[in-house]
Amino acid sequence: MICMLFLSGCSSNSSSNGGSASKEKGKASGGKAENTLRFATWDSGEALKIQEDIAKKFEEQNPGVKVQVEAYGDGFDQKLAASFGAKNPPDVMYMWNFPAYYQSLEPLDSFVMKDSDINMDDFYQGLFNYSSVDGELYGMPAGFTTMVMYYNKKLFDEANIPYPQDGWTWEDFKDIAAKLSDPSKKQYALGLEPEPDTYDIQGLVWSNGGSFISEDGSKVEGYMNSPETIEALQTLQGMLDNKTAVLVGGKNQQSGSDIFKAGKIAMYESGIWPLEGFKEAKVDVGTVTVPAFAGKDVKGLVASSAVSIAKDSKNKELAWEFVKFYSSAEAIKMRTSDLPVRISVVKEMKMEEDELIKPFYTMLERSTNTPAFLLNSNWNEINRSLSEAVNASRLGQDTKQLLNDAAKEAEKHLK
Numbered sequence: 001m002i003c004m005l006f007l008s009g010c011s012s013n014s015s016s017n018g019g020s021a022s023k024e025k026g027k028a029s030g031g032k033a034e035n036t037l038r039f040a041t042w043d044s045g046e047a048l049k050i051q052e053d054i055a056k057k058f059e060e061q062n063p064g065v066k067v068q069v070e071a072y073g074d075g076f077d078q079k080l081a082a083s084f085g086a087k088n089p090p091d092v093m094y095m096w097n098f099p100a101y102y103q104s105l106e107p108l109d110s111f112v113m114k115d116s117d118i119n120m121d122d123f124y125q126g127l128f129n130y131s132s133v134d135g136e137l138y139g140m141p142a143g144f145t146t147m148v149m150y151y152n153k154k155l156f157d158e159a160n161i162p163y164p165q166d167g168w169t170w171e172d173f174k175d176i177a178a179k180l181s182d183p184s185k186k187q188y189a190l191g192l193e194p195e196p197d198t199y200d201i202q203g204l205v206w207s208n209g210g211s212f213i214s215e216d217g218s219k220v221e222g223y224m225n226s227p228e229t230i231e232a233l234q235t236l237q238g239m240l241d242n243k244t245a246v247l248v249g250g251k252n253q254q255s256g257s258d259i260f261k262a263g264k265i266a267m268y269e270s271g272i273w274p275l276e277g278f279k280e281a282k283v284d285v286g287t288v289t290v291p292a293f294a295g296k297d298v299k300g301l302v303a304s305s306a307v308s309i310a311k312d313s314k315n316k317e318l319a320w321e322f323v324k325f326y327s328s329a330e331a332i333k334m335r336t337s338d339l340p341v342r343i344s345v346v347k348e349m350k351m352e353e354d355e356l357i358k359p360f361y362t363m364l365e366r367s368t369n370t371p372a373f374l375l376n377s378n379w380n381e382i383n384r385s386l387s388e389a390v391n392a393s394r395l396g397q398d399t400k401q402l403l404n405d406a407a408k409e410a411e412k413h414l415k
Helices: 013-029 045-061 073-085 098-104 109-114 125-130 153-158 170-180 202-207 227-241 256-261 275-280 316-326 343-348 358-365 379-394 399-413
Strands: 036-041 066-071 092-095 140-146 148-152 188-192 245-247 265-270 285-288 302-309
Touching (some): 036 073, 036 316, 092 316, 125 140, 125 302, 140 358, 148 153, 148 358, 170 188, 170 227, 170 265, 188 227, 202 227, 227 379, 227 399, 256 265, 256 275, 285 358, 379 399
Parallel strands (some): 036 066, 036 092, 188 265
């Protein structure tokens, strides 16, 4: 669930004040090892280099402080859990799965309350829902993306089809898909993952009035297998059946984004991650909000990341200064793998005026539902049966029966 922020500008008050506070710490200790902060990230490649550059910038503004960036990569959760268990966690870390880790994290409310430099109103408020547990804040938003529908303008033009607009429905989508698909040429309207992450399809389910779990997290029967949930999943399955959609990104298959670049699928739902790749490949790409079910409001889904402090950190005050800097406009503008979380930065960069970016923020406004994993701490166990059912459904098995069986199995893990 990685992120992307781009922007440029001057340092915020929070970063400059954070620097002066840490300079005093550095002077007091002479820059010794006790002023070393460990920062764990799941990023790799170019994204990791950006994290390292942010750490260096913090060091420049805070003489005597060293930020040790620890790249956990694909083993992030395992390494982080092991470090918590050994009482030797990094001071600061990327975080997304707050129900699993919040008891090992330091609540941030007291830091926020006594820090007059940080303007909490400048953040998109819905993002705090993803980094809070039981009303307490455990992570400052770092980046996010919502899901939108990418479309290949060239294929639409060749078929003489108007570009989709906000407010279109799944019925509109199906009509367009029929005109854009030609299985004899291996050209399809939509690419779908054979084993989708159940997190990613929640927006579709919510948009039809369904859900995987009750709002209080106590029940899945009648939610995971509700008519609305079943119908939502069958909508995509029906497109596979009539060959207007095709499975992409499976074992020994090209990714959906690569097939989209090749012009073999006309539409592809994703977050912000593949956009730069589409531009580099010279794809004449457009973005639009996802379709709605007739008579119902479309619901968005957020993939977000935050930065948290370990409860066992020996240097929480300095850790807070780093967290605050990481959330500053200056650091946000250094990042290029997710979308900015500060309203002022988005306005400064006129990002909502960018036709390719605007749909992401429109979907953010519609992202008011709470993801299932935040509603029940046993969601990993509950999700196993759901994930198996969704994967089997993609292969053509009976969606209704699969979800009924999944709900029955999942009920065992609710408590």
